[in-house]
Amino acid sequence: MKALRKIVDNIKPTFSKGGKLGFLHSTFDAFETFLFVPDTVTKSGVHIKDSIDLKRTMSFVIIALMPAMLFGMWNTGYQYNLSTGGSMEFWGMFWFGFLKVLPLIIVSYVVGLGIEFTAAQIRGHEVNEGFLVSGMLIPLIMPVDVPLWILALAVAFAVIIGKEVFGGTGMNIWNPALLARAFVFFAYPSQISGDKIWIAGLSEGQGIVDGFSGATPLANAMAGTPVPSFSDMFFGFIPGCVGETSTLAILLGAIILIATGVASWKIMFSTVAGAMLTGLLLNAVAPADPSSYLNIPAWDHLVMGGFAFGAVFMATDPVTSAQTETGKWIYGFLIGIIVIIIRAFNPGYPEGMMLAILLLNTFAPLIDHYVVQSNIRKRLKRATVTVKK
Amino acid sequence: MDKKIYIDPLFRKNPVTVLVLGICSSLAVTVKVEPALVMALSVTIVTGFANLIMSLLRNTIPNRIRIIVQLVVVAMLVILVDQILKAYSYEVSKQLSVFVGLIITNCIIMGRIEAFALGNKPFPSLIDGLANGAGYGMILVIISVLRELFGSGTIYGFQIIPLSWYAKNGGFYYNNGLMILPPMALILIGLFIWVQRSFDKDLQEK
Numbered sequence: 001m002k003a004l005r006k007i008v009d010n011i012k013p014t015f016s017k018g019g020k021l022g023f024l025h026s027t028f029d030a031f032e033t034f035l036f037v038p039d040t041v042t043k044s045g046v047h048i049k050d051s052i053d054l055k056r057t058m059s060f061v062i063i064a065l066m067p068a069m070l071f072g073m074w075n076t077g078y079q080y081n082l083s084t085g086g087s088m089e090f091w092g093m094f095w096f097g098f099l100k101v102l103p104l105i106i107v108s109y110v111v112g113l114g115i116e117f118t119a120a121q122i123r124g125h126e127v128n129e130g131f132l133v134s135g136m137l138i139p140l141i142m143p144v145d146v147p148l149w150i151l152a153l154a155v156a157f158a159v160i161i162g163k164e165v166f167g168g169t170g171m172n173i174w175n176p177a178l179l180a181r182a183f184v185f186f187a188y189p190s191q192i193s194g195d196k197i198w199i200a201g202l203s204e205g206q207g208i209v210d211g212f213s214g215a216t217p218l219a220n221a222m223a224g225t226p227v228p229s230f231s232d233m234f235f236g237f238i239p240g241c242v243g244e245t246s247t248l249a250i251l252l253g254a255i256i257l258i259a260t261g262v263a264s265w266k267i268m269f270s271t272v273a274g275a276m277l278t279g280l281l282l283n284a285v286a287p288a289d290p291s292s293y294l295n296i297p298a299w300d301h302l303v304m305g306g307f308a309f310g311a312v313f314m315a316t317d318p319v320t321s322a323q324t325e326t327g328k329w330i331y332g333f334l335i336g337i338i339v340i341i342i343r344a345f346n347p348g349y350p351e352g353m354m355l356a357i358l359l360l361n362t363f364a365p366l367i368d369h370y371v372v373q374s375n376i377r378k379r380l381k382r383a384t385v386t387v388k389k
Numbered sequence: 390m391d392k393k394i395y396i397d398p399l400f401r402k403n404p405v406t407v408l409v410l411g412i413c414s415s416l417a418v419t420v421k422v423e424p425a426l427v428m429a430l431s432v433t434i435v436t437g438f439a440n441l442i443m444s445l446l447r448n449t450i451p452n453r454i455r456i457i458v459q460l461v462v463v464a465m466l467v468i469l470v471d472q473i474l475k476a477y478s479y480e481v482s483k484q485l486s487v488f489v490g491l492i493i494t495n496c497i498i499m500g501r502i503e504a505f506a507l508g509n510k511p512f513p514s515l516i517d518g519l520a521n522g523a524g525y526g527m528i529l530v531i532i533s534v535l536r537e538l539f540g541s542g543t544i545y546g547f548q549i550i551p552l553s554w555y556a557k558n559g560g561f562y563y564n565n566g567l568m569i570l571p572p573m574a575l576i577l578i579g580l581f582i583w584v585q586r587s588f589d590k591d592l593q594e595k
Contacts, residue, residue, distance in 0.1 A: 147561060161576060165583070187567035 008032055026120045030127035054169075058132040060260045061313070064253035065136050068309065071249040072242040073097035076144050079199045079239055085209040097144075100200050101242055104139035107148050111155040112138075119164045130169030130176075130319075131159065137177035137313060140243025141306065141354075142184070143197040150188050154180040174361045175320045178354050185354065193350070195219055198239035216240050218305040218343070218350040224291030233303040244309040247302070254312040263316035266325065267332040271311040274336020275301055282344055293344045301340055310353035311335070320361040324371040331367055335360045395516050398524040405528040406582045407592065410496040414488055415529050416574040422545045424484045425533030427474065429526025431489060433519055435466045436498050440506040440518030442466075447507050459502050460493070467493045497525055532577050540568030 014020050015028035032038075034055060077093025077100075080086070088096065112131045120127040138155060158180035163172045184192050195215035196203040202214050216239050217227045228238050236246025244250075257263035279298025286294030301307060315321060315335050322331035335356050342352025349355065404410045411432075418428045442462050450458050471489045474482040482489065492498070501521050506514040537543055542550035542564055554560040567573045586592045 147563075149561070150563070165579075183567065186570060187565045188563050189566055191563065 004035065008035065024121070026125060026127050027117055030117070030120075034129075055129045055132075057262055058129045060256065060262045061133045062136055064256040064262075065133075065140065065243070065313065067249035067252040068243040068246065068313075069101070069136070069140060070094075071236055071246040072140060072244075073101050075236055075245050076100050076200055076242065078237065079214075080201060083199050083202055083209060083212050083214065085212075096200075100144050101139060103148060104142060104144070104146070104151060104242070105136070107151050108138045108155050109135040111152045112159050115156060115159045115164070119168065123168075125168065128169035130163070134158070134176045134180075138180045141177060141181050141241050141309065143192055144200050144242050145197050145203050146184065146191055150184060150191055154183040154187075157183045170319055172319060174358055175314055175317050178314055178358055178361075181354055182358060195239075198241070214239050216305065216350070217300075221293060221296050221300075221304065221343075222347075222350045224293070227296065227300060227304065230300060230303065233300065241306060241309075244306040247308040250308045250312050257312065257316070263312070263318075264321070264328050266328040267316045267321055268311050270329045270332030271315055271336045272302060274333040275307065275311075275340050276336070278337045278340040282340065296344075301343065305343075305351045306353040307339060310339075310357055314353070314357050315360075320364060322364045322367045322371075324368050327364070327367045327371045330371075331360055331364055334363075390513055390516070394513055395520040398517070398520040399527060400524075400585075401589065401591070403524045403528065403585075404497045404500070404521050405525055405578065406585050408497075408500070409582075410500055411525050412575075412578065414491065414495060415525070415532060415578065416571040418485060418488050419529055419533040419536055419574050420540065420569055421484070421537050422530065422533045424481055425529045426526075426545075427478065427481045428485060428488065429522070429529045431470045431474070432492055432495060432497070433522025433526055435463065435470060435492055436501055436522040436525075437515055437518035438466055439463050439498055440501055440514040441511055443502045443506040444509060444511040444514035455507070459499060463493050463498055463502075497521055528578070528581065531581075532574055535577060536568045536574060539565045540573075 012028070012032075015025055021028075074090075074094045074097055076097030077088060077095070078097075080096060080100075081088045081093055109131075112135045116131050117127055119125075135155075138151070138158070142151060158176040162174055162176040162179040163169065166172050181192070191197060195213055197214075198216055199214045215223070215225075217233055220227045227233070232238060233245075234247045236249065238245050254263075254268060258265045258268075276298050279296075279301045282294045283296075283298055286292055289295075296304075311332075315332060322328050338356040338359060339352040342349060342355055346352070398404060402408065405412065405415055414428060414432075419425045439459075439462055443459060446458065446462075467490065470492070471482070474485070474489060501518055505517045509517070534544055537545075538549055542548060542555075542562075550562065552558055554562040556563055
């Protein structure tokens with residue numbers, strides 16, 4: 001550690017103002033604060049001393065994402081093994097998935113951080129760490145077979161249109177990771193839907209076992225064919241985006257997020273409650289026909305597709321979600337309702353989580369506005385002005 | 390004549406990127422270059438002649454009914470353009486469908502009549518109308534080139550992106566479906582506005 005500190009101190013003058021590489025000041029600053037807690041202190045006002053800052057917060061999210069990512073790697077190998085009828089061992093599957101998922105992560109980080117650093121240099125800002133999490137989330141919500149150039153384009157779109165246009169980290173209206181997915185979803189629909197793309201090599205027609213279907217449970221539900229068992233979907237032995245399949249791994253992440261206080265449990269809980277209630281309501285009014293989408297049990301909705309991943313990692317994004325405590329309940333609850341409505345009634349899109357969260361991201365400021373206004377009104381009512389006569 | 394009349398509408402006072410008028414049609418007809426080009430021409434002709442006619446009439450119309458007169462003049466021109474398109478290029482006319490008729494509601498036309506033609510001599514009015522139409526058309530054509538190139542791989546119907554690149558022919562390339570959808574036109578216009586504002590200091594709000 002000391003040796004590293006020495007190196008950083010040695011090269012610091014080169015990157016400071018007036019130094020040879022002074023124009024790379026913000027890049028240097030980003031790496032320095034990434035390695036060491038900055039020694040600058042606030043000079044005025046009263047502050048609570050706490051070592052948590054944006055970089056540490058983001059690191060907690062990355063740690064919380066690890067179970068889902070590791071499981072996703074293993075599942076990529078597992079699904080490939082199933083589709084080719086191979087006989088891979090546990091580590092073989094994991095290694096295969098690792099080699100498939102790693103390029104996605106590298107492309108996502110290189111493109112996204114490249115744009116972030118360039119934008120920070122042009123504006124003379126510090127480099128923000130917002131992309132640290134987005135760059136990890138994006139590969140986890142993509143199909144494993146998505147072409148890398150499409151992924152790069154989607155990341156660029158999300159960072160430029162979703163973030164830099166609005167002023168960088170903390171100013172964005174929509175979740176950048178979901179925006180990247182939305183871009184692929186609308187620009188290259190064949191690369192993110194259907195029953196081929198979710199399993200490595202299947203779209204290139206690599207050896208396929210008779211009767212093997214790469215359809216996701218959501219696609220099955222849409223087509224009216226039986227969905228996998230609840231436990232399979234809960235543990236995640238199903239095709240899907242890299243990180244979204246295992247509800248169990250995501251729950252582990254949720255525990256980390258809630259324990260460290262990074263994400264709001266209110267949003268997670270109300271999202272699940274909204275979806276559950278809507279699901280139960282649809283079950284109650286469903287026709288007798290067993291292939292009807294309305295007959296999918298409400299609890300199956302919670303473990304299918306990207307619901308769990310979205311509720312835990314996407315909806316709770318502190319920038320784009322509602323900020324007020326009451327607002328969080330409303331925000332999450334509406335996400336839950338809209339997801340199920342899109343899934344059950346929209347024949348075009350099998351998955352509704354992405355669109356539901358993006359829609360509620362748009363409305364989050366409005367929700368906050370009304371919560372604040374109602375608070376003001378309540379307090380005004382309480383404040384009785386007595387005028388002495 | 391003041392040079393500003395025909396230079397400004399192209400850049401510094403461009404009706405689309407600075408005044409943000411005529412957005413609706415620039416989202417609707419810019420999927421392909423050909424209809425965008427025809428639309429640009431039609432609007433240029435209508436704005437030019439509407440300005441000319443209104444400028445000629447400007448001293449004889451009572452102020453209170455001027456909007457009605459403007460509508461009659463613009464409607465007449467739009468019907469003329471529509472009929473000519475139907476007669477000489479039926480295919481494009483079918484592609485543009487209602488949007489030719491909707492030129493009448495294009496804010497640029499009414500805006501230029503109200504802001505310029507009613508207070509200026511006929512010839513400068515004609516030039517102003519044509520220049521504003523051209524400024525609108527320029528943006529329209531640039532957007533449509535981008536949208537057609539990336540959305541369909543062609544420009545004006547000619548294949549630009551090699552067919553052997555496409556995934557169905559063994560390549561890696563897919564057309565960008567988002568380019569075909571109207572939101573992308575809006576985003577492109579937004580990017581134009583962004584670029585123009587970052588170069589032109591006068592346009593930046595404090």
